[in-house]
Amino acid sequence: MEGGVTDTETVLKGLMLRGLAGDAAAHAELLGALAGRLRAYFTRRGAEADAEDLVQETLLAIHLKRDTYDTGQPFTPWAYAVARYKLLDHFRRQGVRRAVPLEDAGVLLATDNPEEGAVRRDLDRLLGALPPRQRALLEDVKLTGHSIEEAAQRQGFTPGAAKVAIHRGLQKLAGKVRP
Amino acid sequence: MKTDELIGLLAKDTAPATPKPFAPGLLGAAVVGALISALVLIAWLGLRPMGAAMHSPPFWMKTVYTALIAVAGFMITARLARPGARLGWAPWIVAAAVAWLAMLAMMEMRRTPASGMSHLWLGWTWKICALRILALSTPVFVAVLWLLRRMAPTRLALAGAAAGLFAGGVGATVYGLYCEETAAAFVVVWYSLGIAACAALGAVIGKRLLRW
Numbered sequence: 001m002e003g004g005v006t007d008t009e010t011v012l013k014g015l016m017l018r019g020l021a022g023d024a025a026a027h028a029e030l031l032g033a034l035a036g037r038l039r040a041y042f043t044r045r046g047a048e049a050d051a052e053d054l055v056q057e058t059l060l061a062i063h064l065k066r067d068t069y070d071t072g073q074p075f076t077p078w079a080y081a082v083a084r085y086k087l088l089d090h091f092r093r094q095g096v097r098r099a100v101p102l103e104d105a106g107v108l109l110a111t112d113n114p115e116e117g118a119v120r121r122d123l124d125r126l127l128g129a130l131p132p133r134q135r136a137l138l139e140d141v142k143l144t145g146h147s148i149e150e151a152a153q154r155q156g157f158t159p160g161a162a163k164v165a166i167h168r169g170l171q172k173l174a175g176k177v178r179p
Numbered sequence: 180m181k182t183d184e185l186i187g188l189l190a191k192d193t194a195p196a197t198p199k200p201f202a203p204g205l206l207g208a209a210v211v212g213a214l215i216s217a218l219v220l221i222a223w224l225g226l227r228p229m230g231a232a233m234h235s236p237p238f239w240m241k242t243v244y245t246a247l248i249a250v251a252g253f254m255i256t257a258r259l260a261r262p263g264a265r266l267g268w269a270p271w272i273v274a275a276a277v278a279w280l281a282m283l284a285m286m287e288m289r290r291t292p293a294s295g296m297s298h299l300w301l302g303w304t305w306k307i308c309a310l311r312i313l314a315l316s317t318p319v320f321v322a323v324l325w326l327l328r329r330m331a332p333t334r335l336a337l338a339g340a341a342a343g344l345f346a347g348g349v350g351a352t353v354y355g356l357y358c359e360e361t362a363a364a365f366v367v368v369w370y371s372l373g374i375a376a377c378a379a380l381g382a383v384i385g386k387r388l389l390r391w
């Protein structure tokens with residue numbers, strides 16, 4: 001088990017570093033690997049009903065705050081701290097008094113649940129509250145799998161402006177996730 | 180939106196992201212904040228005669244004490260700005276500084292007759308010392324909290340307290356440029372109280388302000 005955690009850390013950190021360097025496939029693989037772990041963690045720690053929402057919120061946070069990761073440090077404690085913080089914040093917002101033990105970061109990797117659960121708060125609906133052009137751009141990129149360049153052209157953005165608009169749109173989305 | 184779709188969307192937003200440095204900004208905040216505090220101090224209370232201060236051991240005792248706390252506050256804040264970082268040994272610097280000054284204060288008290296004891300630790304300015312330190316810490320405090328908001332602290336009260344410790348240490352160091360109290364007993368009580376008030380305030384503010 002110990003060896004498993006160490007190996008997983010090595011793999012995840014490698015993916016994180018490649019993602020930071022701009023490798024989209026590695027980044028997607030990292031987020032996918034984390035999703036199952038996060039789902040299992042949130043379920044185990046008493047947020048069964050909201051687990052999928054928390055997974056999405058945490059993935060958004062990990063994505064948007066990835067530049068706060070110090071590449072000289074192990075990755076798992078960083079990701080675990082974000083997950084635990086989002087769980088605590090979730091309980092606080094719900095007015096639930098529940099202790100979340102500060103465990104060894106390895107617990108995040110201990111179990112994996114790839115089975116996607118139901119969401120309570122639909123991000124698509126939150127997306128609807130964004131300015132129309134930004135929303136259209138994000139939906140285009142999400143739904144049709146268009147590349148940013150294609151989507152930018154369809155929505156009348158330059159590719160550079162589209163990249164900025166997508167990033168800002170995701171930031172706004174994260175803001176709407178936790179009012 | 181399905182989680183898979185979200186991941187696909189996030190993967191489209193993968194411009195290379197350089198890990199954000201934090202310490203340089205924190206240092207800049209300290210320098211600029213300290214300068215502002217010093218200017219406020221000069222306009223408000225003035226400086227003590229600095230030539231004499233340079234040769235005054237109590238001046239250096241105070242400066243070393245408050246600067247050590249500022250350094251420890253800096254180190255702790257820098258760590259708590261990132262998820263998952265450990266506190267490290269910086270809190271021990273605070274403990275060692277307080278222990279050192281408390282020891283000096285005890286030695287002082289042994290040498291002092293009972294009649295002089297209350298003046299030793301109350302000095303001339305005990306009523307206002309902590310409040311002035313709190314006031315002078317404001318510029319650094321505001322700057323550090325603003326910088327922290329752009330990072331990702333996950334222990335909000337602790338991060339706020341560290342910001343307060345840092346700002347309080349800088350504010351107290353600046354206040355030492357005016358304050359002519361000389362007793363270690365005074366400093367270990369009232370300077371510490373001012374800095375502790377900053378830290379407590381930081382914990383309360385941080386819990387709300389630093390949410391993300």
